[in-house]
Amino acid sequence: xxxxxxxxxxxxxxxxxxxxxxxxxxxxxxxxxxxxxxxxxxxxxxxxxxxxxxxxxxxxxxxxxxxxxxxxxxxxxxxxxxxxxxxxxxxxxxxxxxxxxxxxxxxxxxxxxxxxxxxxxxxxxxxxxxxxxxxxxxxxxxxxxxxxxxxxxxxxxxxxxxxxxxxxxxxxxxxxxxxxxxxxxxxxxxxxxxxxxxxxxxxxxxxxxxxxxxxxxxxxxxxxxxxxxxxxxxxxxxxxxxxxxxxxxxxxxxxxxxxxxxxxxxxxxxxxxxxxxxxxxxxxxxxxxxxxxxxxxxxxxxxxxxxxxxxxxxxxxxxxxxxxxxxxxxxxxxxxxxxxxxxxxxxxxxxxxxxxxxxxxxxxxxxxxxxxxxxxxxxxxxxxxxxxxxxxxxxxxxxxxxxxxxxxxxxxxxxxxxxxxxxxxxxxxxxxxxxxxxxxxxxxxxxxxxxxxxxxxxxxxxxxxxxxxxxxxxxxxxxxxxxxxxxxxxxxxxxxxxxxxxxxxxxxxxxxxxxxxxxxxxxxxxxxxxxxxxxxx
Amino acid sequence: xxxxxxxxxxxxxxxxxxxxxxxxxxxxxxxxxxxxxxxxxxxxxxxxxxxxxxxxxxxxxxxxxxxxxxxxxxxxxxxxxxxxxxxxxxxxxxxxxxxxxxxxxxxxxxxxxxxxxxxxxxxxxxxxxxxxxxxxxxxxxxxxxxxxxxxxxxxxxxxxxxxxxxxxxxxxxxxxxxxxxxxxxxxxxxxxxxxxxxxxxxxxxxxxxxxxxxxxxxxxxxxxxxxxxxxxxxxxxxxxxxxxxxxx
Ligand SMILES: Cc1cc2nc3c(=O)[nH]c(=O)nc-3n(C[C@H](O)[C@H](O)[C@H](O)COP(=O)(O)OP(=O)(O)OC[C@H]3O[C@@H](n4cnc5c(N)ncnc54)[C@H](O)[C@@H]3O)c2cc1C
Ligand code: SF4
Numbered sequence: 179x180x181x182x183x184x185x186x187x188x189x190x191x192x193x194x195x196x197x198x199x200x201x202x203x204x205x206x207x208x209x210x211x212x213x214x215x216x217x218x219x220x221x222x223x224x225x226x227x228x229x230x231x232x233x234x235x236x237x238x239x240x241x242x243x244x245x246x247x248x249x250x251x252x253x254x255x256x257x258x259x260x261x262x263x264x265x266x267x268x269x270x271x272x273x274x275x276x277x278x279x280x281x282x283x284x285x286x287x288x289x290x291x292x293x294x295x296x297x298x299x300x301x302x303x304x305x306x307x308x309x310x311x312x313x314x315x316x317x318x319x320x321x322x323x324x325x326x327x328x329x330x331x332x333x334x335x336x337x338x339x340x341x342x343x344x345x346x347x348x349x350x351x352x353x354x355x356x357x358x359x360x361x362x363x364x365x366x367x368x369x370x371x372x373x374x375x376x377x378x379x380x381x382x383x384x385x386x387x388x389x390x391x392x393x394x395x396x397x398x399x400x401x402x403x404x405x406x407x408x409x410x411x412x413x414x415x416x417x418x419x420x421x422x423x424x425x426x427x428x429x430x431x432x433x434x435x436x437x438x439x440x441x442x443x444x445x446x447x448x449x450x451x452x453x454x455x456x457x458x459x460x461x462x463x464x465x466x467x468x469x470x471x472x473x474x475x476x477x478x479x480x481x482x483x484x485x486x487x488x489x490x491x492x493x494x495x496x497x498x499x500x501x502x503x504x505x506x507x508x509x510x511x512x513x514x515x516x517x518x519x520x521x522x523x524x525x526x527x528x529x530x531x532x533x534x535x536x537x538x539x540x541x542x543x544x545x546x547x548x549x550x551x552x553x554x555x556x557x558x559x560x561x562x563x564x565x566x567x568x569x570x571x572x573x574x575x576x577x578x579x580x581x582x583x584x585x586x587x588x589x590x591x592x593x594x595x596x597x598x599x600x601x602x603x604x605x606x607x608x609x610x611x612x613x614x615x616x617x618x619x620x621x622x623x624x625x626x627x628x629x630x631x632x633x634x635x636x637x638x639x640x641x642x643x644x645x646x647x648x649x650x651x652x653x654x655x656x657x658x659x660x661x662x663x664x665x666x667x668x669x670x671x672x673x674x675x676x677x678x679x680x681x682x683x684x685x686x687x688x689x690x691x692x693x694x695x696x697x698x699x700x701x702x703x704x705x706x707x708x709x710x711x712x713x714x715x
Numbered sequence: 716x717x718x719x720x721x722x723x724x725x726x727x728x729x730x731x732x733x734x735x736x737x738x739x740x741x742x743x744x745x746x747x748x749x750x751x752x753x754x755x756x757x758x759x760x761x762x763x764x765x766x767x768x769x770x771x772x773x774x775x776x777x778x779x780x781x782x783x784x785x786x787x788x789x790x791x792x793x794x795x796x797x798x799x800x801x802x803x804x805x806x807x808x809x810x811x812x813x814x815x816x817x818x819x820x821x822x823x824x825x826x827x828x829x830x831x832x833x834x835x836x837x838x839x840x841x842x843x844x845x846x847x848x849x850x851x852x853x854x855x856x857x858x859x860x861x862x863x864x865x866x867x868x869x870x871x872x873x874x875x876x877x878x879x880x881x882x883x884x885x886x887x888x889x890x891x892x893x894x895x896x897x898x899x900x901x902x903x904x905x906x907x908x909x910x911x912x913x914x915x916x917x918x919x920x921x922x923x924x925x926x927x928x929x930x931x932x933x934x935x936x937x938x939x940x941x942x943x944x945x946x947x948x949x950x951x952x953x954x955x956x957x958x959x960x961x962x963x
Binding site: 188190226227230256257292294295298310312314315332335336345346348351396430431473474622623625627711713714 | 727729730731733736744745746747897898899900901902903904906907
């Protein structure tokens with residue numbers, strides 16, 4: 179291993195260093211530069227280019243974009259379709275029953291976009307404002323001095339699998355900044371370190387997450403109604419599992435189809451990927467897809483804890499914004515406008531105060547904070563099962579979230595039941611014939627890439643328990659929930675089993691970092707530029 | 716000495732290439748674009764020549780749309796001294812590309828032209844050879860090891876039978892193969908420096924090359940989908956099936 183302290187590193191100085199070029203980070207950078215063109219700002223992005231790691235629905239509520247850069251409406255985005263009619267169905271295995279639309283799901287005036295396309299455009303605007311945007315560079319850890327964040331250490335490049343420097347070794351630079359802004363999105367790896375270090379989640383409800391799958395399809399001509407939006411709940415998951423689909427009709431015979439599963443599911447044998455694929459075989463959906471082809475696909479976790487789980491968004495020298503904090507509006511499953519807003523509020527705060535101090539309060543009292551507070555009880559209501567959740571959601575909605583209680587969240591990693599609890603329900607799944615055949619075939623459409631000569635970026639603290647305790651207690655759930663088949667139990671050559679980590683397949687969804695029941699899997703940043711190369715997701 | 720390096724903007728090698736919905740070409744909307752990997756090796760080699768102690772100015776040249784500036788910036792961040800974009804919105808075939816690069820090589824009076832052995836988009840493997848022929852200078856193609864000394868280039872070439880060592884007089888053209896080197900990672904401070912390096916744009920039309928497409932694209936089609944295999948019960952059934960297909 180290379181001794182981190184002995185490596186000589188370049189140092190770069192900025193006023194602000196933003197980690198993560200998602201809507202939150204870019205909105206922060208753009209707004210701050212609009213307020214003060216003198217500020218020197220850099221943005222780090224682990225994807226090889228802007229938008230390559232972006233995966234979202236995405237139905238965009240446009241008001242926040244209008245506030246940030248009104249000219250976005252005339253921008254040539256790769257996907258931008260006006261939302262038209264909304265439908266909401268409850269599925270049984272064979273039937274689809276139309277439900278009234280939950281009011282949060284009204285999408286009038288919204289746009290269906292690809293987040294990757296929006297992010298790329300935002301990046302171009304940022305560069306035009308002379309913000310230094312660095313795709314292909316990941317933030318590895320925060321530089322902390324005297325209890326204050328003073329910048330970011332970027333990941334090293336060209337490290338051999340055994341940790342020694344390779345022939346092309348390039349040490350990551352240290353970026354020193356007056357303010358560091360974490361815009362890493364859901365379950366950010368640096369944000370996780372900082373939340374722990376500064377106890378930002380103290381006295382908060384545990385954070386909870388969902389895992390979302392998404393595919394972009396091209397289907398035979400004549401089946402698509404551009405702008406049509408459909409959500410479903412029900413089959414193929416049982417009422418104890420929080421899960422639902424989205425289906426957005428685009429132009430050029432294309433559709434987005436996706437499925438989100440609450441990571442608080444209990445059955446260790448549950449395979450979220452399979453639930454998504456089963457859903458696609460519902461007669462109502464299959465008829466749309468059959469004969470078409472997948473253009474791209476991927477998976478990403480969603481932060482669902484809402485207001486009661488929102489960590490303190492400030493610490494000395496740094497801020498958490500967007501989904502790195504958890505600003506997503508869960509009943510709406512919309513986080514882009516919230517991410518944009520939190521970025522803009524943060525920029526305004528820093529511009530006025532030249533410090534991170536006080537931002538947490540400012541955000542909570544802002545319209546964005548209030549939007550979150552209003553809907554705080556809807557998602558946790560589903561912890562008591564689907565029907566209770568629906569009733570509760572209706573009640574919370576008609577009372578505008580003014581009821582005097584806040585339902586607590588529980589953490590996802592301890593939601594799993596043991597095999598001995600027999601928590602696996604009957605799953606009368608159907609025979610599948612639509613692509614992709616399996617998770618490996620699906621990863622192919624994510625165009626993910628990691629140079630295999632680098633150390634595995636998924637760290638399992640204790641691999642001994644995989645074949646023993648975990649196999650017995652839970653049957654190795656990592657081999658089931660990982661959307662990219664990264665974790666496999668293989669023969670160890672002595673008649674036993676051992677864990678194999680196919681790190682090169684990873685699509686950076688972060689589910690393993692969240693759901694592993696022993697909390698021993700840590701997702702770390704691989705060499706910058708590695709990971710998926712999502713096209714229009 | 717002066718070194719000219721060709722830098723083509725192509726669809727990234729990780730991308731699954733897809734046809735446009737109207738079949739008029741390959742989809743590039745929302746698709747990741749990169750420096751042709753062989754050209755990246757050519758840039759790296761030019762840098763290594765300079766780092767070996769030869770005093771050299773490295774000029775990166777690309778032919779393409781305005782967007783190709785991005786790839787030229789990558790070349791500058793890797794270490795090229797300056798860049799020239801020969802801007803055009805139309806597709807440029809190998810012969811015209813060779814003529815265009817040559818016009819810059821002659822104007823700049825370069826001693827060495829380094830290009831990838833081929834671009835991974837059309838895989839033509841022609842531009843380098845055509846350039847050398849038009850230039851009337853020697854060429855060393857498929858180079859996997861290169862030494863420059865005393866006005867000569869020694870190239871170890873990958874050929875069908877194995878390796879071949881040749882020596883050519885400079886000025887010369889070299890096309891590079893995969894094993895020549897491993898391109899370096901671009902460093903953050905160098906990206907900043909690259910923003911200030913000169914990048915000139917010349918309209919392709921102003922080069923005085925009469926665009927003369929020699930090839931006409933008739934149609935684009937995806938490769939046929941592999942049919943699912945069939946299982947047969949036993950050997951006689953297999954033989955029968957093979958006979959049926961006319962392969963036995
Ligand atoms: C399946 C699914 C469907 C969704 N549907 C919708 C919808 O319809 N409407 C809606 O509004 N929202 C939707 N969302 C939510 C929305 O996508 C998020 O709320 C939003 O993307 C959050 O923005 P962000 O900037 O905080 O984070 P992200 O968009 O996640 O961006 C974070 C960026 O930081 C980069 N990064 C992370 N760590 C590092 C590091 N250490 N170093 C360098 N770079 C790093 C990442 O690569 C990424 O580019 C959906 C999400 C999912 C997963
Ligand atoms: S290894 Fe972890 S982060 Fe990577 S795809 Fe699998 S679950 Fe997601």
